[in-house]
Amino acid sequence: MALVSYVLNGKEKESRVGQEIAGKIKQIASELGYQPNHLAKSLRSGKTHTIGLIIADISNPFFANIARVVEDEAKRHGYTVIIGSSDENAEKSRDLLNVLINRQVDGFIIVSAEDSQEQVQYLKDKKIPFVLLDRYFPAIQTDFVSTNHYKAAYNAGVHLVKNGYKRIGMIAYDSQLFHMQERIRGYVEALTDNHIPFQEHWLKRVRISAIEQGVKAAIDEMMASEQPVDALIFATYSLAINGLKYINELRLNVPGDLAIVSFGQAEAFDLYYCPITYLKQPIGLLGQTAVELLVKKLKEPQAEPSQILMEAELIIRASSKTKSLVNN
Amino acid sequence: MALVSYVLNGKEKESRVGQEIAGKIKQIASELGYQPNHLAKSLRSGKTHTIGLIIADISNPFFANIARVVEDEAKRHGYTVIIGSSDENAEKSRDLLNVLINRQVDGFIIVSAEDSQEQVQYLKDKKIPFVLLDRYFPAIQTDFVSTNHYKAAYNAGVHLVKNGYKRIGMIAYDSQLFHMQERIRGYVEALTDNHIPFQEHWLKRVRISAIEQGVKAAIDEMMASEQPVDALIFATYSLAINGLKYINELRLNVPGDLAIVSFGQAEAFDLYYCPITYLKQPIGLLGQTAVELLVKKLKEPQAEPSQILMEAELIIRASSKTKSLVNN
DNA sequence: CCCAATTGCTTAAACGATTAAGCCGAACGT
């Protein structure tokens, strides 16, 4: 049995296996279609060559595509991926983490859910390799790959200002997650940097658990004031979908009554009667880089954490066109 | 060590373990936070409690949602899911199958790609448990859960006829897969059963590898004839997305110039300026049932295959409203 | 009082792969 192992792992030289028997072993192995048993290998080596991918919401096309990229990239590196969706829920996230730790995944790629900071700290303390994707905690030193959410939102805000919009609102999640805070900060600073005093009532925070009603209420409030907003930034894809549906119901005209810019990307934005300007995150690069960082981390667990920010691209469409041109 | 195993597996009675030591073992186990090693368990038992899910295209929201349901349901049964996307490609599907077999998954749930019939036959010959989902091969006796694609398409066709449309086209994939044949058959029979002689040029088959150009060409041809179609059924979600984009470009009015019914479901259909009538497949039930069948199969490998067809629901929206009412 | 059954615990083999260590014979050097 030992010889078989040596030969099939290409250690014939180091282990001084004879030419003759080496050949015979190879031949017989291929005749029998021998496949080594991953479990036994893993049990012995302590490496499963499996990555746990925990994402916040698989039904969101952004994350679904991230999952796809991560899976492909992991395969290129010889890893299998086990995907779990935490559904933006810290408890489910914890369960998933435990299941996957129990399954001895070699490491994690995580899109963190709300209130999951302690889980990240736990992984760090336990020295379980992981890379945060898209969302990270500035208070914890970790590897991460993320979009520069601040700058993306800032660019969106500036774009609307430059196109002549004066009262620019944002609907965001009522979330403590850093990426959401950054999006809000970018939006606010885009206004103030461009001589538009930010008004508190332009910013609405919607609870993720009551997104439909929340978005409706937010839009109602924004439009009901004496000076209704003339442009709106949706801080996430789901907010945009709900918001656009409601805007349709209200028979508001985009961009005539309300210009729109949204985070996220999806076919839905192309099909809207007025194609939606959106922030395109570099999905492929994000996913690939996350896998690369994790693989690196698995090779040298002691290395300094890599922290990578990438730029989102503002894809400009009709929903935010220059105000003076609207209704032409 | 043996005692530990007995106690922690609740076999204290059968294996006559003393009360005293049993209690001590439990206490110590919980103190140490003992977690059994899945790999060792699997190596010994030959069961990994892992299901391989191979889907045709993870970036399609229908399949993404299927994946989510399957994952949740599997977890309820104590199984972990490894997801792979074959991207509608038989070779990638074969690779995935091999990787997962090598990982000793207990069984598969498969949404088959084109030309993957032999792979299914292979699994059957090797007696590897599996359940086909959404797509199946009538020539091979297997477990499957699927929508009744024939009836769904038939209902869509009848609906359009009843609403006064006379020249009803379909854009389908150029695929030999049975579900696609069934959708086409349903569409054709809906017409002929309702005294509308089917015209060959109403049916266009688009190659999946060139979907964008294919759909454009198909629509061009359909609209260019002397008697252009007045209603169109998209046989899949992706066809619809591409088709609707092009219909927008052509500035065709839905349903005035062209009524639309599509398979699949997505936010995009709600956001379209004229909400799209679509066939809603019972995603939750399909996924749950697939897991249940597989779990059953894993328990009794010899049982007769279960073959389950479910009904799609036609969700009627403005895109197919009664022709006489259009433009009111 | 002795053999049998029962109870409570220990040993060890097995799953499949890896790998250090051991063993034997041939070649080689002095």
Next chain:
DNA sequence: ACGTTCGGCTTAATCGTTTAAGCAATTGGG
């Protein structure tokens, strides 16, 4: 000729768990 080295192959321990089998000591019946 004798010790050393090397090539070529075999043994066995290990990973963590399960489970059949074995072994004492205690209890029970006749």
